[in-house]
Amino acid sequence: MTQQEEIVAAARSALGKRWAHQARGEDGKTDCAGLVLTVAKEIGFLDWDIPSDYARTAASHEMLEVCRQHFIEIQRPDLRPGDIVVLRYPDTNHIGVIGDYPPAPKSHVSIIHATAFYPRCVVENRFDDMWMKMAGARLTGCFRFPERVA
DSSP: OOHHHHHHHHHHTTTTOEEOTTOBSGGGEEOHHHHHHHHHHHTTOOSOOOOTTOOTTOOHHHHHHHHHHHSEEEOGGGOOTTOEEEEEOSSOEEEEEEEEOTTSOTTOEEEEEEOSSTTOBEEEEEOSHHHHHHHTOEEEEEEEOOOOOO
16 A cells, blocks of 8 residues: 555544544544544654644644645645645635545545534545535645655
């Protein structure tokens, strides 16, 4: 299994976990950042965390700064399953893992994310401009985990 496939599998293993602000997988709950951090830990990258006092309405640049410190910034056309996207809703930041939306062709991607909106759990949605428009989100950053060194 490739590193990218491991990331997607780890994210999908959380599907259905209930959403709770600042949760990190304990008691079957997580938030969007907690999902990414749990995935990072599972695949051996976690040696950091987002400060536990971050607010749901934090400034839009804060999540991007954390991602720039720990991930490799890429462009949207370069997104592939296992990458990380940062979104901005009108008042909140959001982060998720890119997946391969089954059974769509390889050109279609999904977002695996813990949503505070209905159904308030980890879900997988097709990730495209139409979904972002319906969700009221805009893409603010795309990132990739660094390659693990054996």
